[in-house]
Amino acid sequence: MLGLMQDQPLLISALIEHADRHHRDGEIVSRRTEGDVHRYTWTEAAARSRQVAHALDAMLLDVGSRVATLAWNGYRHLELYFGVSGSGRVLHTLNPRLHPDQVVWIANHAEDQVLCFDTSFLPLVQAVHAKCTTIRQYVMLCDADKLPADTGIPGLIAYEAWIAGQPTTYDWPRLSESAASSMCYTSGTTGHPKAALYSHRSTILHAFASAMPDVMGLSARDSVLPVVPMFHVNAWGIPYSAAMVGCKLVFPGPALDGKSVYELIEAEGVTFAAGVPTVWQMLLGHVGPNQLKFSKLNRTVIGGAACPPAMIDAFRNQYGVDVLHAWGMTEMSPLGTLCTLKNKHLALPEDEQMKIRLKQGRAIFGVDMRIVGDDGREQPWDGKTFGDLEVRGPWVIDSYFRGEGSPLNDGWFPTGDVATIDPDGYMQITDRSKDVIKSGGEWISSIDIENIAMGHPAIAMAACIGMKHPKWDERPIVAVVKKPGQEVARDDLLKFYEGKIAKWQIPDDVVFVEAIPLGATGKMLKTKLREQLKDYRLPTA
Ligand code: AMP
Secondary structure, rough: OOOOOOOOOOOOOHHHHHHHHHOOOEEEEEOOOOOOOOEEEEHHHHHHHHHHHHHHHHHHOOOOOOOEEEOOOHHHHHHHHHHHHOOEEEEEEEEOOOOOOHHHHHHHHHHEEEEEEEEHHHHHHHHHHHHHHOOOEEEOOOOOOHHOOOOOOOOOOOEEEEEHHOOOOOOOOOOOOOEEHHHHHHHHOOOOOOOOEEEEHHHHHHHHHHOOOOOOOOOOOOOEEEOOOOOHHHOOHHHHHHHHHHOOOEEOOOOOOOOHHHHHHHOOOOOEEEEEEEEHHHHHHHHOOOOOOOOOEEEEEEEOOOOOHHHHHHHHHHOOOOOEEEEHHHHHEEEEEEOOOOHHHHOHHHHHHHHHHHHOEEOOOOOOEEEEEEOOOOOOOOOOOEEEEEEEEOOOOHHHHHHHOOOOOOEEEEEEEEEOOOOOOOOOEEEEEEHHHHEEEEEEEEHHHHHHHOOOOOOEEEEEEEEOOOOOEEEEEEEEEEOOOOOOOOHHHHHHOOOOOHHOOOOOOEEEEEOOOOOOOEEEOOHHHHHOOOOOOOOOO
């Protein structure tokens, strides 16, 4: 017997219509590439999203066609999120930090038909357009009178001219909720990148989940700053959940340095911000020395890479900002777990609570997870036993776009992360499986070693990698970047580890470097670091 409830497909167009009807004057504030600040409302965003849909119809662009973007976080990008997906096309957010050859490879693989790009990416588009064989329309995200002459890009049009004159009403199609809505290629450090192809259904379910109190807890009273880019996993789904709950949205544009982000947080009364640790490092690097405070910011989601304890501590104890440590990946839309305490933890002393906050957190309803051993058997949830982390759920990929074979293991997606899960369901990542250090048959967590180094007052950043060792197979070393004007000697840093981890886990050496190589999404690139240190020899080997 079927239920007798309405069979309404879960569609992205419904989000922008909801925002228009129910959050009419809710504000969207964007710092633009031009340097000024643009403001408008959800109702204006909705009207212009419908104009985007008309502009795509006018091109006779088929349903399912890919419309790519190379853009910062801003209002025009938001309009494309809704106009492209809502009208049945697939929004393909390209990562502008990738090497131009990779951008070409990805655009051709995705068979992008349209590319909308911010003015700052004009040189990149000029360098790649001749090799992008499927793109038939280039749109620059600017006013009609700002379009430069002689760009060399055939048929280039300004966004404002492209949508100007299009009607602001639109009859959104009633698509299947399983239809593709957007796509994102993984940052993939080896081989060609692979794409996750999200659906309307997966996106809406993820938006519902991410707004829940023990997840991001978003509401109409929040002013939300996604520093996490809209070109990487849809800014963790924030544009969608923001339209759902009607919060104020604040977009940083290209200005991601600590000073600019701080000023925006204060000027726009930001209560909630989301980003990767490297961004918050820059923010704290500005706020600390200038003795600044946050007036309204009360919580921040930090994820995409392990959040160092020193960062959680600084936000909580110096600035009164709650840090929510989150874990996820491109293949998971991206949210998988988020760390909030349970009722029974509230009475624990601060240092005990801290041990929990450091973990990547509990599975969000919709995501199921397990850890498996080398023999493929599920491992116990005892908080000690490591295993390969696998997940499943309605916003986890089933297969890659144009991928060969299934990535799944018995219905579960292997994340490539190694983790423990404690009896309360808190998952803790110890490493990417390829970064695990095996010393004398025992595993050493590189994240633990990095976290300790970053707790030292003179250290800005740390990356731990394993080096070949004749006796122990591998031994850890830690590459560190010192804070400006700070000094620490190798032996003193090694001493700093004593008592914090077992003796045999303490790194064999410290290598001082100018910078740790970062990938296109702001994560440490250990493959590159290994390359840089290929002539390095362990003192203990
Ligand atoms: P991406 O698909 O590029 O977003 O990368 C996903 C990967 O980032 C995960 O598989 C993890 O290895 C890593 N990651 C994401 N969040 C965290 C976190 N909170 N702690 C440690 N690693 C993380």
